[in-house]
Amino acid sequence: MIRLENVNKSFGDLKVLNDISITFESGKTNLIIGQSGSGKTVLLKSIIGLHDVDNGAIFYNDRNFTELNHKGKKEIRKEMGMVFQGGALFDSLNVEENVRFPLDMFSTMSEKEKSKRVAFCLDRVNIQNANHLYPAEISGGMQKRVAIARAIALNPKYLFCDEPNSGLDPVTAIVIDNLIQEITKEFDMTTIINTHDMNSVMEIGEKILFISKGYKAWEGNKDQIFNTENQALNDFVFASDLFKNIKKST
Amino acid sequence: MNLFEHVGKFSRFLLLVLSKPEKGKLFFSQIVKEIHKLGINSIGIVVIISLFMGAVISLQTAYNMLNPLLPDYLVGYTTRESMLLEFSSTIVGLILAGKVGSNIASEIGSMRVTEQIDALEIMGINSANHLILPKIVAAIFINPFLYVLSVFVGILGGLSAGYLTGTVPISEFIYGIQYGFIPYYITYSLIKTVVFAFIITAVPSYYGYYVKGGALEVGKASTKAVVNSSILILLANVILTQILLK
Numbered sequence: 001m002i003r004l005e006n007v008n009k010s011f012g013d014l015k016v017l018n019d020i021s022i023t024f025e026s027g028k029t030n031l032i033i034g035q036s037g038s039g040k041t042v043l044l045k046s047i048i049g050l051h052d053v054d055n056g057a058i059f060y061n062d063r064n065f066t067e068l069n070h071k072g073k074k075e076i077r078k079e080m081g082m083v084f085q086g087g088a089l090f091d092s093l094n095v096e097e098n099v100r101f102p103l104d105m106f107s108t109m110s111e112k113e114k115s116k117r118v119a120f121c122l123d124r125v126n127i128q129n130a131n132h133l134y135p136a137e138i139s140g141g142m143q144k145r146v147a148i149a150r151a152i153a154l155n156p157k158y159l160f161c162d163e164p165n166s167g168l169d170p171v172t173a174i175v176i177d178n179l180i181q182e183i184t185k186e187f188d189m190t191t192i193i194n195t196h197d198m199n200s201v202m203e204i205g206e207k208i209l210f211i212s213k214g215y216k217a218w219e220g221n222k223d224q225i226f227n228t229e230n231q232a233l234n235d236f237v238f239a240s241d242l243f244k245n246i247k248k249s250t
Numbered sequence: 251m252n253l254f255e256h257v258g259k260f261s262r263f264l265l266l267v268l269s270k271p272e273k274g275k276l277f278f279s280q281i282v283k284e285i286h287k288l289g290i291n292s293i294g295i296v297v298i299i300s301l302f303m304g305a306v307i308s309l310q311t312a313y314n315m316l317n318p319l320l321p322d323y324l325v326g327y328t329t330r331e332s333m334l335l336e337f338s339s340t341i342v343g344l345i346l347a348g349k350v351g352s353n354i355a356s357e358i359g360s361m362r363v364t365e366q367i368d369a370l371e372i373m374g375i376n377s378a379n380h381l382i383l384p385k386i387v388a389a390i391f392i393n394p395f396l397y398v399l400s401v402f403v404g405i406l407g408g409l410s411a412g413y414l415t416g417t418v419p420i421s422e423f424i425y426g427i428q429y430g431f432i433p434y435y436i437t438y439s440l441i442k443t444v445v446f447a448f449i450i451t452a453v454p455s456y457y458g459y460y461v462k463g464g465a466l467e468v469g470k471a472s473t474k475a476v477v478n479s480s481i482l483i484l485l486a487n488v489i490l491t492q493i494l495l496k
Binding site for chain 2: 050106
């Protein structure tokens, strides 16, 4: 579980996050949605500690991340897995080495155990016969799946995904979404996904935080989103004719 | 950003880089990789440039010695002193600042803009230490070998040029390279080589590590890295020469 209490963040005079409070539950896919520039990436980066918040608190279960020293934050970071927008696989390492990397850095496993774990993670994301290929040699969808495999290698308690299906075709995007949801339930992780993809929202939005102009504008789930009275959310979700028609038909 | 801000930021950056590596075994395997990438892959260019520079120094000295009272062995002596004192340390340092420096700045810069450095940070890894310290250690280790190689190849080039053009007899050249030899000059040049190795790796790493934006900014950082590390090499050369040869 990750809990945010009155999180604020500014860059100079520009206030990007205003009093954001929410609880992201474990075993659920939690989505942060909002227009480009609404502050969702800053929020995600603040939660994982890439940005220091101005004030407010971020709790990982009962541990206040914002008040921890460098060593304490490092310990929590070992419990995190992250899937970046572009995958962020290490160019100089092949698929197998990328997934093995966190194990080499932080586990006390033997080489045999590491190989077994790598094979399990790659198998879990349906990657076969690509162990020795480099990131530049595989497709965008495969890169995302390898990134997920790397993120789960150390059995993280918290999984963060920044636009996990951007740049992917709709079929592959759904495969990635479902994979993240399955893994979240399987390992009982607290998963936070940053997205503006409405297919993802409707597919895996078990808990949704809608941010507008740096404020928390709405909180709910994919079923509630259809009946919301929130104008900003309606404008965002039902921007396309397709979704307008779906809403009318329901 | 002014000079003082850069100095402050660079100092903070060095504190990050020069901390204890996370895993010793992995650190040493990275050093071996970097020795290959930064050192072994530079042998070709060092050999070619040293060979031809040695040859040119030898011929220029020979063709400028019009006074018959000047002995032929001065050609060998001049070639040795030029290679030993200046060329093999400073000029090779400048060449490597171009080759290795641009490579490091673009590699680290690309990792920054494609979020690979963020990925390391999220894992709880000190990314500056993990990525950059092996490069610095590798260059400090391998560059003295490149210096020694350059001296030998340069003198060989001078000897070959003198012999092939008939300007200096081999025996005179060999006498010249042994004449008035001061062993301390090797120590002096090796100290310079080690300092330059640090500059060649640390400065481009700094520019790459803090790059913001995309491919265009990575290119700009790479250019800045080469220019500024070259200037710092020249500045360090003057300071070290004053300190070590006073």
